Amino acid sequence: MVARRQPVRTPTFGGERMPPAPPASTPEARRRLQELPRKDTVPELALRSALHRLGLRFRVNIAPIPGRRRADVVFRRAQVAVYVDGCFWHGCPTHLRVPRTNREFWEAKFAYNRRRDADTDRQLARAGWRSVRVWEHESPDQAALKVLALLTSIAKR
Numbered sequence: 001m002v003a004r005r006q007p008v009r010t011p012t013f014g015g016e017r018m019p020p021a022p023p024a025s026t027p028e029a030r031r032r033l034q035e036l037p038r039k040d041t042v043p044e045l046a047l048r049s050a051l052h053r054l055g056l057r058f059r060v061n062i063a064p065i066p067g068r069r070r071a072d073v074v075f076r077r078a079q080v081a082v083y084v085d086g087c088f089w090h091g092c093p094t095h096l097r098v099p100r101t102n103r104e105f106w107e108a109k110f111a112y113n114r115r116r117d118a119d120t121d122r123q124l125a126r127a128g129w130r131s132v133r134v135w136e137h138e139s140p141d142q143a144a145l146k147v148l149a150l151l152t153s154i155a156k157r
């Protein structure tokens, strides 16, 4: 009897399924990927500190609307969600270098991530939220000022 691999449940949005992951090319490649931080990364922490220095209070790592990706920083009353997008996973135009091994998979994966980010922004907008996307390479102080400007403009309406 041939053992069938159980299909892995992959996250979806709008009926679209994430491209299935190929096996890591080498144990080292697998380890490097697993070590990429996904949560409380240095750029996220730097942005939070910069926001605190501006006297802002917010929630962290919560989903602004049910079923969507958690935002890194959430201002509930103002309905503003801030995402710090990693240059690798979110395909920053300046720093993205598609790995040479499994290139097709990675291109599909980055394209999927970009569509999912755009979809999240649309869903948030539909629910009356604004999203701010900050690249991990951006200066945290500049990004914090951008968030402050948005919050100020919302408060004035």
Ligand SMILES: [Zn+2]
Residues within 6 Å of the ligand: 087, 092, 093, 094, 095, 096, 135, 136, 137
């Ligand atoms: Zn970048």
